[in-house]
């Protein structure tokens with residue numbers, strides 16, 4: 171998993187509450203045998219005017235010009251700013267896969283659905299809960315300034331706006347440690363690599379047929 | 381040291397480390413891989429630039445999506461085809477041994493593994509498939525796992541797990557004529573319910589279990605998952621060793637002797653304490669037939685479809701819904717239920733002994749006119765070959781059964797073998813959930829003998845009375 175420490179990221183506003191995982195990545199893409207490559211189908215139904223199916227050449231599809239992420243000023247954005255209960259609905263891990271593959275590193279919202287929130291950390295995405303008033307301030311600031319970027323520092327647990335305002339946020343210490351060090355579940359187990367190797371050597375010496 | 385259960389022994393000998401809260405890293409000796417639950421795991425490895433920890437511990441086979449007929453033409457459904465091709469490509473990329481669709485050793489993963497001697501006593505075995513419990517029949521600790529765990533085991537050779545409680549299911553005495561391991565399994569599930577084993581690892585013990593062949597033991601452990609247990613197991617003994625000796629992945633020569641002497645300890649010690657137990661008398665087990673949409677909805681062939689009014693609460697609602705789905709009326713004798721299709725196969729009952737048992741019943745008879753399709757799908761290419769050498773294929777074909785190529789087939793209907801809505805099937809598989817064998821399809825779980833007898837009669841009959 172990619173380490174996360176600091177980013178200076180362009181902010182894209184998705185001004186909707188209750189964005190569910192089926193909107194983030196529609197169910198027809200779940201048949202895929204992959205977990206990379208969902209980025210072009212993130213928010214598929216909102217992003218394109220036609221109905222998306224796996225295997226389509228997305229570069230040839232008709233873009234919905236009204237969808238916010240399609241606007242040129244948001245290309246390359248790394249921070250998704252959105253509203254309450256983001257990531258609700260089915261528990262599919264394809265949703266964080268799609269958002270991370272799209273290029274997002276941080277999602278800021280007043281609240282998140284539980285499973286989605288947990289799945290983000292496993293996939294190198296940092297979900298940040300800020301109170302609804304602060305989120306509203308950020309929406310306004312972004313709207314007033316094209317190219318609006320935020321400095322996000324996980325170590326210090328701060329978000330710094332271009333005008334110098336600093337917002338702090340909470341994060342579970344263990345999850346913070348994992349993100350800072352790029353540790354997913356596998357990474358965590360691999361911290362015990364020496365113990366595993368030592369066990370394996372002994373185990374197989376006693377049972378050489380294994 | 382105090383007396384240990386088989387489960388204690390298997391668990392303790394694989395703990396790499398354990399946290400204060402009981403979460404442990406368990407070392408995995410064997411990982412079996414199939415096409416449905418592995419692609420994202422391989423992808424995850426690639427994304428994180430990781431390699432499998434121990435490639436030699438892995439063995440792969442496509443089974444869920446393969447066609448059982450006209451294989452030369454390939455797989456027509458594109459989704460199925462891509463899954464199988466992806467498995468081939470992943471195994472080639474990482475250097476994993478795979479028995480591909482055309483290989484004589486290809487088959488249902490839980491038939492193939494033991495047949496190759498890839499499952500050995502004392503091992504921990506995992507696979508991204510719930511019926512991995514099958515391998516516990518060898519005195520092994522075998523778990524089904526999810527895709528993210530598949531990736532975890534690939535990358536670390538370990539599984540994060542907490543120890544379960546231990547349950548003993550003891551069966552004593554001699555099984556009656558026509559009564560099989562499948563009937564023991566269904567009886568146990570009927571008694572315990574599908575959640576009865578939740579949180580437990582089940583060890584099957586007793587004289588009846590010891591008298592079972594390896595095939596029968598695998599059938600029993602295979603269904604442990606349907607009782608809610610993640611693992612089922614049986615102590616290793618002479619029957620186990622005789623089955624394994626000389627198989628390709630089993631140790632040979634001096635090492636074989638060394639292995640067997642260690643394996644002899646793989647049983648629960650005298651006086652070992654279980655957290656729960658169930659005792660059955662073999663004489664009271666009759667051929668079983670499920671009537672509903674959960675394996676616990678089961679009765680003896682001598683019984684009738686139950687009346688939901690005799691049940692209470694959730695069970696009543698469940699039974700009412702099941703009867704509607706199954707198109708059955710309370711009080712109907714099981715022997716009066718006509719069937720449309722028959723499926724003999726799967727990781728529960730697709731082994732050579734199952735083929736023999738079904739053929740014995742079908743020999744010289746004809747499939748009833750009301751039965752539209754009677755499929756026999758051997759569990760592996762080697763089972764198929766062996767059956768053909770014994771002439772079993774001819775017995776089936778002459779009786780009007782279809783003799784197919786190995787795979788999961790109509791057990792879960794991911795290929796073309798399925799039930800149409802409303803069709804009723806006597807099936808030797810392990811799950812009778814709604815839609816399992818095709819949308820709207822109605823599944824009755826039975827033993828191979830019972831399935832063959834139903835095919836001949838056109839309805840369920842009591843093989844123990846024939």
Ligand code: SF4
Nearest residue numbers: 511726727788791792
């Ligand atoms: S035969 Fe059925 S239960 Fe067994 S692995 Fe295949 S699909 Fe699963």
